Amino acid sequence: MQRTALVTGGTRGIGRAIALREAGHRVAVAYLRDGEMARRFTESTSIPAYRWNVADFHACRHGVLEVTHDIGPVDILVNNAGVTADAMLHRMTPEQWMNVVQINLGSIFNMSRNVIESMRQRHFGRIINISSINGQQGQLGQTNYAASKAGVLGFTKALARESASANVTVNAIAPGYCDTDMVAGIASDILHNIVASIPVGRLGLPAEVDRVAAFLAAEDAAYITGATVDVNGGQSMR
Template identity: 55%
Template sequence: MSSSAHPSRIALVTGGIGGLGTEICRQLATAGCRVIAVDLASRDERVAAFHAEVAGFDGAISFEAADVSDFDRCKQLVERIEQQYGSVDIVVNAAGITRDASLRKMTPQQWHELMHVNLDGVFNLCRNAIEGMLTRGFGRIVNISSVNGQTGQFGQTNYSAAKAGVHGFTMALARETARKGITVNTVSPGYCDTPMVAAVSPEIRAQIVAGIPVGRLGSPADIARAVAFLAADDAGYITGANLPVNGGYFMSF
């Protein structure tokens, strides 16, 4: 089964200028999509670096600034993209933050800030993109969860709750849209070679790798390939699924 996309598909990737988001943009562009990376405009250096990293795609990948935690901004974003590029066919919700603390030390602000981005952001974008998908009878939504949404993680009651909630959202929306040519799926990455993991001590990192059956951290490309597979036109019989990409770190039936 090929994982090609229709050559004129418009794909919107939130968190699109992060390490994982950039690689998702690349994979979708390679599959023939017109890709719009969505992220905060406040990271000027990172935006410039992103443009340099995707320069080889001849304008197939572009950047739009938006705060996914703001419903009205998401509405304006979708309207702007549909006016400028055409219909939003593929949505990848990859925007996410951490606000780690044990529950007894967690502040309401740490809880709410994380929920606004990691869970509200999924609602805000899907709610505004879904109408066009329903009208056209086609859509692919891929929501990025986490292995920690499946297993829980010390110091991450907020993050684990939000990421588990992402897949609950996925399953419910998949049922609502399955007869309309729209699929909704989740990808749950394990521990990947990202700045967040690189920041932990070498001893802790060695412990993490020791617990991964394949014996290495994941790469952004490992995750992005799974996203591109689920976003393809010919992946229409997979919906409401959670695809774990974690090197065997957590296995379930």
């Protein structure tokens, strides 16, 4: 059955890969900053891209209504949008803290709150939240990022308990270090040490994350909820 899928941060990296994997459904992506990249994304994929700030609750409400009007009520939500603003805590500014927490964690509430009622009414929904290995094990210079991504895991479990009886599943994916623009910004010597700590000996690929998202979004994944799936090359084994 064809569903409507919405992927935030969907024009690049892991979000782009997930959006393309969901192409058997009606798919839309949300983005904020790079309008030219979004234009090229839509031209090359025919997937519509909508611009709004996921850290703004009312912008999310308007965006979800627009997607619903254009292609249908959201059945599958992938909360992928995220940012970093790294600094050791004794040098971190309040702005660095709040920006990361509002986008990485606040957006999970903003987006989920604006689709959950409709999902419950239709007795079907799949919410997939992208967390991170660093939300599980922490990382130097990332108290803001690690806290936000750890919060995603707690949110996922709580909403999964609330929504299970309505046939709405809520799961998280915790990627390790993947070959994306975000990781490309890491200094080469630090990145070398990171790769050396990964048992499979390389960075992950966005396609290796999107396969998990596609599985969790499937009709026959209905007995999986409140779970976190690690995709990290063995770097963290729980």
